[in-house]
Amino acid sequence: xxxxxxRVKNASVEIDGRVNGSIDQGFLVLLGVGPNDTEAQAxxxxxxxxxxxxxxxxNGKMNRxxxxxxxxxxxVSQFTLYADTKSRRPGFTGAAKPDIAVPLYEKFMAECEGRxxxxxxxxxxxxxxxxxQNDGPVTILxxxxxx
Numbered sequence: 001x002x003x004x005x006x007r008v009k010n011a012s013v014e015i016d017g018r019v020n021g022s023i024d025q026g027f028l029v030l031l032g033v034g035p036n037d038t039e040a041q042a043x044x045x046x047x048x049x050x051x052x053x054x055x056x057x058x059n060g061k062m063n064r065x066x067x068x069x070x071x072x073x074x075x076v077s078q079f080t081l082y083a084d085t086k087s088r089r090p091g092f093t094g095a096a097k098p099d100i101a102v103p104l105y106e107k108f109m110a111e112c113e114g115r116x117x118x119x120x121x122x123x124x125x126x127x128x129x130x131x132x133q134n135d136g137p138v139t140i141l142x143x144x145x146x147x
Contacts (some may be wrong), residue, residue, distance in 0.1 A: 001035045001045050001104065002081040003142040004030040007054050011074045011132035014120040020055035020128070021120030026071030027052070028132045031108060032081030034094065041144040042104045046111030048147065049073070054138050062138070072118040074131055077105050098125065 005027050012022035029049060055064040055071070066073070082095035095101070102124050109119050122128045 001034060001041045001108075001142075001144040002032040003045055003049060004078070004081065005049055005052065005142065006030075006115060006132060007138040007139045008074075009132070009133040009135045011095045013074060013076055013120075014129045014131070015126045017121055018043040018081070020122055020126075021074050021087060023074045023118070023120050024067060024071040025069055025135070027073050028130070029073055029075045030078035030081065031075055031105060032078045033104045034082055035069055035096045035100060037096060037104055037144065039104065039107050042107040043111050044147060045142060045144055046108050046115065048142055050115045050117060054136075054140065067115075071111045072120065073109075074122075074132075075105070075109050075112070075118045076122040076128060077101070081137055 008028045010024050011028040013020050051065055054062045054067045055069045057063040079092055079095035083090035083092055084094055105124055112119050
């Protein structure tokens with residue numbers, strides 16, 4: 001499982017011209033699922049993301065987590081995180097098929113909600129337009145193969 005987590009002042013996702021999900025301060029999470037990913041990895045990813053300390057404290061140090069700032073998450077499925085970029089036209093066979101990916105995407109969001117966070121989301125497989133006002137910018141890459 002891979003995630004690109006960006007600290008945002010606000011973010012939203014539109015589908016067919018309508019807002020499907022929107023947050024103020026928090027994390028925009030682009031989440032990709034691989035074919036061998038498991039529920040345990042979704043739990044671990046949620047733990048890492050929700051505990052990430054990248055918000056500034058009173059001394060200007062990145063020392064506060066999402067809970068400390070009352071932040072939310074906007075989670076967008078992103079199979080392209082598993083792109084094979086050996087050629088100029090990427091292939092996506094390294095991404096999990098929907099029968100595997102959808103339940104793990106939903107498990108990740110449920111785990112974040114279970115930790116007390118407000119979670120907004122896109123729609124799996126939809127053509128989405130994602131908007132964000134990056135804060136910093138601060139962007140962190142997670143990969144369960146390297147945790």
